[in-house]
Amino acid sequence: MKLRQKINFSTTFLFIGLFVLINLSIYFVFSYLILEGEQEQAEAEAEKIVDGINESLGAIKTDELLRAYVPIDGMIQIVSSDHKPLSLVITPSEKELINREVQFFEKEIRQKITYKNNTYLFQSIPTIGTDGQIVNLQIMKNIQNAVNNLAILRIVLLSVTIIAMIPLVISSRLLSNVITNPITSLIETMTEIRKKGRFKRIQLESRSRDELYEMGETFNHMMDLLEANFEKQDQFVANASHELRTPLTVIESYASLMKRRGLQEPDIFHESIEAIHSEAVRMKDMVEQLLLLAKHNEEWTIQFERIDLGEHVRQTTKAFESAYRREIQFHQQQDGINAFSDQQKLKQLIYIILDNAKKYSEDVITVEVGQKEGVPFIQIADKGVGIPKEDLNKVFDRFYRVDKARSRKMGGTGLGLSLAKEIADAMNVRLTIDSVEGIGTTVKIVLPVGKEK
Numbered sequence: 001m002k003l004r005q006k007i008n009f010s011t012t013f014l015f016i017g018l019f020v021l022i023n024l025s026i027y028f029v030f031s032y033l034i035l036e037g038e039q040e041q042a043e044a045e046a047e048k049i050v051d052g053i054n055e056s057l058g059a060i061k062t063d064e065l066l067r068a069y070v071p072i073d074g075m076i077q078i079v080s081s082d083h084k085p086l087s088l089v090i091t092p093s094e095k096e097l098i099n100r101e102v103q104f105f106e107k108e109i110r111q112k113i114t115y116k117n118n119t120y121l122f123q124s125i126p127t128i129g130t131d132g133q134i135v136n137l138q139i140m141k142n143i144q145n146a147v148n149n150l151a152i153l154r155i156v157l158l159s160v161t162i163i164a165m166i167p168l169v170i171s172s173r174l175l176s177n178v179i180t181n182p183i184t185s186l187i188e189t190m191t192e193i194r195k196k197g198r199f200k201r202i203q204l205e206s207r208s209r210d211e212l213y214e215m216g217e218t219f220n221h222m223m224d225l226l227e228a229n230f231e232k233q234d235q236f237v238a239n240a241s242h243e244l245r246t247p248l249t250v251i252e253s254y255a256s257l258m259k260r261r262g263l264q265e266p267d268i269f270h271e272s273i274e275a276i277h278s279e280a281v282r283m284k285d286m287v288e289q290l291l292l293l294a295k296h297n298e299e300w301t302i303q304f305e306r307i308d309l310g311e312h313v314r315q316t317t318k319a320f321e322s323a324y325r326r327e328i329q330f331h332q333q334q335d336g337i338n339a340f341s342d343q344q345k346l347k348q349l350i351y352i353i354l355d356n357a358k359k360y361s362e363d364v365i366t367v368e369v370g371q372k373e374g375v376p377f378i379q380i381a382d383k384g385v386g387i388p389k390e391d392l393n394k395v396f397d398r399f400y401r402v403d404k405a406r407s408r409k410m411g412g413t414g415l416g417l418s419l420a421k422e423i424a425d426a427m428n429v430r431l432t433i434d435s436v437e438g439i440g441t442t443v444k445i446v447l448p449v450g451k452e453k
Helices: 003-056 062-069 092-099 144-196 211-262 266-297 309-324 343-360 389-394 404-409 416-426
Strands: 074-079 085-090 109-115 118-128 134-142 305-308 328-332 338-341 365-372 375-382 430-436 440-446
Touching: 003 062, 003 109, 003 118, 003 134, 003 144, 062 074, 062 085, 074 092, 085 092, 092 134, 118 144, 144 211, 211 266, 305 309, 305 343, 309 328, 309 338, 309 343, 309 365, 309 375, 338 343, 343 365, 343 375, 343 416, 343 440, 416 430
Parallel strands: 328 365
Antiparallel strands: 074 085, 074 134, 109 118, 118 134, 305 338, 365 375, 375 440, 430 440
8 A cells, every 4th residue: 555545544534533533422421411411300300299299298189289290291190009090190292191001110210211202201209108008109201302402413413524524535635645745756756866877856845844845855965965976986986997097008018018128128128117116106106095085984083182283394394305305495483383183194184285296396395384363274385387277176186187197297196185185174174275377386274273073
């Protein structure tokens, strides 16, 4: 059974069941109140009649005495122990009761009886007659009007129940449509995505901001993320395949050249060895950076601690300067600039940016440590080729390089700045790049002043 049908049946049966239960409760309450009220009134009248008859018996004729107490629609009589009426008074509207069989009871009787399609409250009370014998004072009161009113109430409640079923069925169908339409749309969209392999969104109505709307909005957002990740993965795989194919092709070509002529021509041998070594090193660096970048699917292990930012950057730049024989000018605005960061990850971040500056600039590299409005920063500037304005927002993409030919010649993989961005995000560091083509590039690292979650 589909969800729409389940909602229709469950809501319809639930509301009809509740409606029937309420109507039955109303009927039984009114029935009890009406009949119980008639019963209590009849009992009170019977006690009053017994007291009156006992006081006046012998002083007033029995028939006249009974006539004074006869119910408006009913009968009153005195029955002897031999089942014969000693005295009988009947109202004009109840003449048919004269033909009713007379019966004597040993004890007090109170019951509801039906006679000639009319309903009566019957009471038989033992008492002492004028001759000192035990007799029955029997009273019958017509309560057919009350029974008719209850029958009318039954018809009204039943009619209301039947009439109420129509809007209940319609409303349950409307409710099921409201609930299932977004779900149906979601299923259709997912089926179309599965069949055609294309990402598609649900058309949302902005009239309501309920949970169903949020479900559709979440689905669309998920589709945006999946499509973006799919495109990134597709581009990543294509670029990685291309980048790894090139060094493998070079290695294979030089290996074949060595196999054919390497032993006869030493120059070709040494050239091939140098090329193979260079490409192998580049592949090693690329694979290591790919493995580091894969950490974006995991949580980086960051150990925050308070560090002397100026001293830490000075030691890092000095080590880089000694390793690569490149001149680096270090400046510090003031002493005592502290920051919360991971020393090793920050050093790795600085190395990546310095390495990028080294590749694209032959001039001196400038490193400055300072703080602005209490926020510490590191600024690394080079006087290299620069980055075109339209490419600035792409430099953090994996394998993206402004000048691919020059980057490959300089040993670049297009992964350095992407890795730097991953590390910066893990340490809550803001990374910005300003560059002018032909003049140079400035990278600014803005660090948190305290440990941030």
